Amino acid sequence: MAASEQLVEQLRRRVRELEEELGRGEGGRRARIEQMSPEVTDSNPYSRLMALKRMGIVKDYEKIRSFAVAVVGVGGVGSVTAEMLTRCGIGKLLLFDYDKVELANMNRLFFQPHQAGLSKVQAAEHTLRNINPDVQFEVHNYNITTVDNFQHFMDRISNGGLEEGKPIDLVLSCVDNFEARMAINTACNELGQIWMESGVSENAVSGHIQLIIPGESACFACAPPLVVAANIDEKTLKREGVCAASLPTTMGVVAGLLVQNVLKYLLNFGTVSFYLGYNAMQDFFPSMTMKPNPQCDDRNCRHQQEEYKKKAAENPKVEVIEQEEEIVHEENDWGIELVSEVSEEELKAASGPVLDLPEGITMAYTIPNKVEENAVTGETVPESEESLEELMAKMKSI
Amino acid sequence: MAASEQLVEQLRRRVRELEEELGRGEGGRRARIEQMSPEVTDSNPYSRLMALKRMGIVKDYEKIRSFAVAVVGVGGVGSVTAEMLTRCGIGKLLLFDYDKVELANMNRLFFQPHQAGLSKVQAAEHTLRNINPDVQFEVHNYNITTVDNFQHFMDRISNGGLEEGKPIDLVLSCVDNFEARMAINTACNELGQIWMESGVSENAVSGHIQLIIPGESACFACAPPLVVAANIDEKTLKREGVCAASLPTTMGVVAGLLVQNVLKYLLNFGTVSFYLGYNAMQDFFPSMTMKPNPQCDDRNCRHQQEEYKKKAAENPKVEVIEQEEEIVHEENDWGIELVSEVSEEELKAASGPVLDLPEGITMAYTIPNKVEENAVTGETVPESEESLEELMAKMKSI
Numbered sequence: 001m002a003a004s005e006q007l008v009e010q011l012r013r014r015v016r017e018l019e020e021e022l023g024r025g026e027g028g029r030r031a032r033i034e035q036m037s038p039e040v041t042d043s044n045p046y047s048r049l050m051a052l053k054r055m056g057i058v059k060d061y062e063k064i065r066s067f068a069v070a071v072v073g074v075g076g077v078g079s080v081t082a083e084m085l086t087r088c089g090i091g092k093l094l095l096f097d098y099d100k101v102e103l104a105n106m107n108r109l110f111f112q113p114h115q116a117g118l119s120k121v122q123a124a125e126h127t128l129r130n131i132n133p134d135v136q137f138e139v140h141n142y143n144i145t146t147v148d149n150f151q152h153f154m155d156r157i158s159n160g161g162l163e164e165g166k167p168i169d170l171v172l173s174c175v176d177n178f179e180a181r182m183a184i185n186t187a188c189n190e191l192g193q194i195w196m197e198s199g200v201s202e203n204a205v206s207g208h209i210q211l212i213i214p215g216e217s218a219c220f221a222c223a224p225p226l227v228v229a230a231n232i233d234e235k236t237l238k239r240e241g242v243c244a245a246s247l248p249t250t251m252g253v254v255a256g257l258l259v260q261n262v263l264k265y266l267l268n269f270g271t272v273s274f275y276l277g278y279n280a281m282q283d284f285f286p287s288m289t290m291k292p293n294p295q296c297d298d299r300n301c302r303h304q305q306e307e308y309k310k311k312a313a314e315n316p317k318v319e320v321i322e323q324e325e326e327i328v329h330e331e332n333d334w335g336i337e338l339v340s341e342v343s344e345e346e347l348k349a350a351s352g353p354v355l356d357l358p359e360g361i362t363m364a365y366t367i368p369n370k371v372e373e374n375a376v377t378g379e380t381v382p383e384s385e386e387s388l389e390e391l392m393a394k395m396k397s398i
Numbered sequence: 399m400a401a402s403e404q405l406v407e408q409l410r411r412r413v414r415e416l417e418e419e420l421g422r423g424e425g426g427r428r429a430r431i432e433q434m435s436p437e438v439t440d441s442n443p444y445s446r447l448m449a450l451k452r453m454g455i456v457k458d459y460e461k462i463r464s465f466a467v468a469v470v471g472v473g474g475v476g477s478v479t480a481e482m483l484t485r486c487g488i489g490k491l492l493l494f495d496y497d498k499v500e501l502a503n504m505n506r507l508f509f510q511p512h513q514a515g516l517s518k519v520q521a522a523e524h525t526l527r528n529i530n531p532d533v534q535f536e537v538h539n540y541n542i543t544t545v546d547n548f549q550h551f552m553d554r555i556s557n558g559g560l561e562e563g564k565p566i567d568l569v570l571s572c573v574d575n576f577e578a579r580m581a582i583n584t585a586c587n588e589l590g591q592i593w594m595e596s597g598v599s600e601n602a603v604s605g606h607i608q609l610i611i612p613g614e615s616a617c618f619a620c621a622p623p624l625v626v627a628a629n630i631d632e633k634t635l636k637r638e639g640v641c642a643a644s645l646p647t648t649m650g651v652v653a654g655l656l657v658q659n660v661l662k663y664l665l666n667f668g669t670v671s672f673y674l675g676y677n678a679m680q681d682f683f684p685s686m687t688m689k690p691n692p693q694c695d696d697r698n699c700r701h702q703q704e705e706y707k708k709k710a711a712e713n714p715k716v717e718v719i720e721q722e723e724e725i726v727h728e729e730n731d732w733g734i735e736l737v738s739e740v741s742e743e744e745l746k747a748a749s750g751p752v753l754d755l756p757e758g759i760t761m762a763y764t765i766p767n768k769v770e771e772n773a774v775t776g777e778t779v780p781e782s783e784e785s786l787e788e789l790m791a792k793m794k795s796i
Contacts (some may be wrong), residue, residue, distance in 0.1 A: 002400045005402075005408065007406055008402065008405055008409065011406065011409035011410060011412075011413060012409060012410075013512070015409060015412050015416065016512050017411055017512060018413065018416035018417060019416065020512055029511060029512075030501060030511045038712070039639075040502075040639050040640060040641045041502065042500040042501065042502050043500070043501045043502065043514075044501065044502055045504035045505060045511075046505065047504045047641055048502065048506075048602075048641060048642070048644040048645075049643070049644075049645070049646075050641055051506050051602075051640075051641055051642065051643035052601070052602060052643045052645075054640070054643075055600070055601040055602070055643045056601070057601055057602065057603055057643065078626045080507070080650065082645040083507060083646070084507070084647055087504060087505050087506065087507065087646045088505065088646065088647075089505075089643070094491050102440040102441070103428060103440065103441045103442065103443045104439065104440050104441065104442055104443060104445050104446065105440075106443040106485060106529065106530070107444065107446045107447050107485050107486065108446075108485065109478070109481060109482070109485065109507070112525075112528060112529055113428045113443075113526070113528060113529065116441075127510075130510060130511065130512070131504065131510055131511065132504070149788075154447075161598050190641050202453070203453040203454070203455055204446075204449075204450060204453070205451070205455055205515050214428060225718075241437075242438060242447055242449075242452070243445055243446060244437045244446070244449065244454045245446055245447070245449035245450045245452075245455065246447075246449075247447070247450075247486070247658070247661070248481070248482040248484075248485045248486065248654075248657070249482055249654045249657045249658040249661065250654070250658065252478065252482065252650050252653065252654035253650075253651050253654035253655060253658070254649075255650065256646075256647045256648070256650035256651035256654060257647075257651060257681070259646070259647045260647040260648065260651070260678050261681075263550065263645070263647065264678075269679070270603065270678060270679035270680065271679065271680050271681065273681045275641040276681050277506070280662075280668060281667070281668035282668065282669050282670065283655070283658075283659075283669065283671045283674050283683070283685060284682070284683075285682075285683045287681060300530060302658075330467065333584060336423075363612065
């Protein structure tokens with residue numbers, strides 16, 4: 001009977017689904033695919049990616065399989081980043097996180113309620129392997145900022161490539177705190193490892209991505225964000241009963257922009273962005289390029305700058321960050337240069353309301369503004385008392 | 399048959415066994431939550447969303463539960479759109495699609511290999527219900543463009559609200575073809591239903607979102623996209639062994655921008671965008687506002703324009719699309735007005751390579767360019783022979 005056949009099929013599917021959740025058997029896993037094919041069939045998971053070649057966007061899409069990428073922080077941005085890279089067929093993914101999945105994470109994409117209680121890297125590895133068994137996974141359930149783990153983290157950057165003993169190709173920072181970002185920065189400066197930074201604001205309505213090439217572009221210590229915990233342990237800043245806001249939209253957009261930049265960088269198409277911001281309140285997207293700070297606190301950064309200069313002198317073909325459109329603020333001791341079509345006016349208009357933050361903390365890109373803003377009707381935001389220069393001066397004095 | 403009954407019984411037992419092992423009755427589903435709480439605990443899935451109130455971004459986040467939204471097309475953009483709205487705790491989601499999940503869809507987010515063969519709406523409903531059982535789901539596994547289905551689709555827009563018999567609040571178009579977009583446009587013009595359009599280009603590296611308020615902003619027929627199938631049945635254009643390229647990054651970004659616009663519109667924060675483009679090659683994001691075309695082919699659109707003018711005359715407080723920064727092309731018979739910081743130069747630079755398209759088809763926003771572009775090194779793209787005006791004239795002559 002057709003009806004009972006349908007029922008059997010339904011039940012079989014449910015069994016596969018449940019087995020999958022339990023991490024068993026080969027559930028509904030597809031077989032591994034030895035070679036990416038452009039063949040247009042319903043069963044080919046790579047047809048839409050290989051079509052990028054026919055469309056003239058990417059010359060050699062298969063090359064994606066030769067890269068190993070580390071994702072540090074598997075939260076709202078990192079998990080989606082890992083999923084996108086997995087679906088694109090990246091060669092190897094290394095995941096670092098020490099957190100557990102909670103129901104409180106369900107307002108972001110990727111994790112599901114039945115995974116609550118599992119470690120994020122374990123839950124992510126299970127889901128991602130099912131999605132694409134062609135990807136190699138290596139997961140580390142630890143905090144990279146402790147002394148021992150930091151050494152191990154450095155070792156995996158140097159030796160965790162597609163072929164053991166070779167370095168990985170790119171590190172992606174998807175962490176949610178200053179300390180972890182500084183740890184990644186320190187490691188990458190010492191190893192000369194190219195990496196990309198990402199972040200989402202506490203009020204959930206802005207974010208950014210950034211490409212850091214040690215010695216060539218500003219490192220995280222060259223130009224720290226305006227939100228800095230000035231000699232205060234970040235952990236002590238967390239207030240009882242208070243948490244940051246987050247949205248699946250903002251985090252999805254930031255992950256999308258990040259992985260797009262990764263694909264452009266690895267597969268050599270389009271223009272790779274050094275810095276790209278996203279402000280959801282006004283839908284504006286500032287971009288800029290920052291040169292490294294010769295007085296950077298990180299001696300490895302200063303060393304990389306010397307090396308880069310030497311290389312550039314020896315080989316004039318080495319690309320130098322473009323300077324055509326640079327607007328240099330003369331009174332700017334940080335050497336920060338903006339290349340952006342966004343005016344300061346727009347920057348101000350795009351800021352969300354200002355929070356009551358603990359002493360020593362300033363919001364990134366938010367200009368204090370006491371008048372209630374009614375952005376939906378398009379009213380402009382009144383001028384604030386502080387200029388970008390004043391904020392930078394404040395930052396420097398910290 | 400006794401044999402198949404036995405098999406069904408066996409499979410049922412296996413399902414119960416596995417469910418028990420996973421510690422559930424309802425398949426890992428969390429209990430329903432009667433009231434959204436701002437309480438900061440690991441088990442509260444709404445704490446990070448309710449924090450938007452404390453951050454001063456949204457006044458009344460709980461209002462999200464009072465809205466019903468339809469998502470037409472549950473593919474690369476629609477599935478992620480539905481997931482984001484589900485995780486945000488929308489009141490009701492209506493899903494429309496007639497396609498099946500295939501392994502060939504695995505290069506986009508959301509669907510998993512074990513769902514291959516299921517209808518997209520059925521697979522999506524199952525996953526989304528597990529993620530958030532507080533959301534009401536209504537799914538329709540049909541093609542909205544057939545005569546009967548179209549009537550039913552119209553009926554669900556009018557009566558499928560949170561309370562049966564009331565209209566829904568917003569229709570989101572996440573379809574991948576011109577015919578389905580025109581069907582949504584026709585329905586929304588007739589009903590005066592506000593909707594948002596979304597789209598991703600065939601070469602996977604650009605996309606857009608658009609808010610359409612019948613009578614107030616341009617409808618889909620007022621200013622059809624530059625990619626149009628001129629009196630040719632779209633289906634006949636599909637070539638054997640050829641498929642469009644797609645990327646999880648571009649589709650994730652477009653879904654994120656779309657749902658962000660939905661949240662801003664429904665919850666009344668930030669500036670709602672009428673049109674926002676995303677071009678991945680150069681990371682640029684054109685925005686503009688288009689007034690309706692008084693000569694629109696859709697008589698319901700012309701009727702809505704009359705109604706809107708009447709309302710605006712009666713009540714001068716009715717918001718009119720802002721015109722401050724408008725750049726009107728005088729020779730533009732379409733009445734299209736651009737509000738954008740993006741120059742034509744940038745538009746050209748951001749276009750991907752040009753495809754060999756069938757006769758009668760033109761690429762959206764791609765200016766023909768014979769010289770191979772090397773975007774990674776930042777070379778500018780040479781001037782093309784055709785201006786935006788010329789393209790518009792061509793479009794009109796179709």
